[in-house]
Amino acid sequence: MTDPAAPLPLERPNHFDPPAALARLRASDPVSPLAYPDGHTGWLVTGHALVRAVLADSRFSSRAELNHFPIPRASAPATLQPAPPGIFTRMDPPDHTRYRHLLTGQFTVRRMRELTTRIEQITTEHLDAMDRHGPPVDLVEAYAMPIPALVICELLGVPSTDRERFQRHSAELMRLDNTPQERITAYTALQEFMHALVTAKRAEPTDDMLSGLTAADITDEELTNIGFMLLGAGFETTANMLALGTFALLCHPDQLAFLRADPSSIDHTVEELLRYLSVVPYTTRTALEDVELDGRVVKAGETVTVSISAADRDPHRFTDPDVLDLRRQTGGHLAFGHGIHQCLGQQLARVEMRVGYPALFNRFPTLRLDVAPEEVPLRTDMLIYGVHRLPVTWDAA
Template identity: 60%
Template sequence: MTDLLPTTRTDAFDPPAELLSDPRPLRRMTFADGHRGWLVTSHELARAVLADARFSSRQELRRVVVPRPSVDELQAGKPASPGFFIVMDPPEHTRYRRLLTGQFTVRRINRLLPRIRQIVTEHLDAMRRSGPPADLVPAFALPVPSLVICELLGVPYADRERFQRDTAELLRLDATDEQAGTAMNSLTGYLSGLIEAKRARPSDDLLGGLVAGGELTGAEITGIAFLLLVAGHETTANMLGLGTFALLRHPAQFDALREGRVSVDAAVEELLRYLTVVQFGTTRTAVEDVELGGETITAGESVAVSLPAANRDPARFAGADTLDLAHDASGHLAFGHGVHQCLGQQLARIELRVGFAALAERFPSLRLAVPPEDVPLRGDMAIYGVHRLPVTW
């Protein structure tokens, strides 16, 4: 059996079988660039790696997990661009995170709840007016988080086609160096211009606040905007699309949600655990020798942490391979763990709770408009999901 990261799925909702069938929670793995490192698949060891400061997130130490002749290779071995705090370690990471944490507190995100409900209602109203069938991705799953993150950041929603196109290009596994570079330059150029416009004309939004704060350069704010805009719409959009597909393929679970026999809060946590759209997980590199799971990870060796596999670990979750909205999915790693745990997780949770609850209430007879095998899956993208989801009611 090859020791490259398994990527071939045999089921729309399950990680590759080789990730789940091998009982070893820590095993050798060859990265796409030939580096001999490690693969973690258990929940316990995944948490241990993600919480241990001896495992670095620094961009210059990162290894390419899967063959991807584009963004990863363009950035491999280079220091992080200004503002790209997710590929930095403390204290650089801490400085950026401190400036942003206040924007994503539960209290602040809860203040967005009425507007999120309004956005969801407006899009479901439009979908009903257009009548069945509909493609749930452009009608609902993609525009809802896109509009929310645009309003939070202060990015004109009218420009959504541009940033959605560039983002999609950057997430393609088969994008060429030229295609990825063009998309990266396009998106950073657009955001840089937007930041300069806010400097000339102050705005009451997150990016405007960072500009007014005076602690960051324009390049740093551009990098932050890039991360928040891309992550803020892509991950939640794919959870809405893939999550709806999963519910329609498990109608008893959809009925339980619609009838209120399970809480929407619990349903969202279980869907996050079960689906884990960051399909290749994350990587860390040891900066000193570390004992882990009975092995020695040597300084300089990289570790791929499979979040999808960790979230299906039967040692942590009973019935791990079953979608059961009544499960206790607390402690799942869909948002990561440790100092790099997803900054926007509370925003994502609220969008998913409002979105799934409203969809179940407004469209109780929702069903697929095509055979399930005809739903195109995003196995070709770094963020998993569905490219389209034709539905009727």
């Protein structure tokens, strides 16, 4: 007898841990029936090995028109729709393969090296601005959001003067409680902005990713959507990792002390924070045929929600997984996904964090929260987890 389907657990016990119900399911029923808000009945997968297997299995589809959304969303469309041309993260091969190949060719070693230099410069500029302003500041506004936003501007060739505009519209699209009209307004504004930029790049190419893609055999619509997708994905996740990771380190002074004592541990620090925090908590796949998972039969057409946050806290994969341990060997975490859809910009995100965390703590060695931890507003109302604000202070010279 199949257990009754339940909604996706959402209530978190604290700032950093995933919903407690996920751990219980992972231990007792790692492939469990899931009730989706639109009435669909599918599955929730919580074990690390099983999540990894689903993400690597071509029998599970990423196509937008097949995947049901697991969280209630006020602006959700009435019916599932195919992804627009260029939004390849919600496509399967061969369409996904074609687009991803085009993008992979733009993430060159030279471009990443040049961006690393710019990341260091942009980071220093924002630390200088914080220094001039003096304490306290909201670290999200002063540091965590603008740095990745400016970096993605550099990568795509977006004028930095447009940063605040696209940040505002992107944030609107990430909300779970926005109305259909609010979502349409933000989406249309970003589409119009990106289309104008693509038109300009075709007319006068410069040394950036969008200009590089104008030489490919793709339409303006495809290129507009690729730019639209990269613009949002390229800064929302990293920005929230910078803010939430800083929050976690400030709440774990022993771990912060270890990082300060051994700056060479920054690589381990970044990977452990990615594992521990999992700001992208889940993703979905839909079975193209009947598939057996851990004794359950997922039937063709049923959507599977894989819990990244539960997988990265699986004690069968990581010892003491609910402990933040910067000494941990975290190879195999799924924060960037797995399989053919693994995050294309993961190395750029890593560079931003490897630069951003130590630079912040080196410049302000007395950095600390300016409010009690429970007063920090969490992004439980957004697609990407993190904090809305992070009030911090330090001892000014």
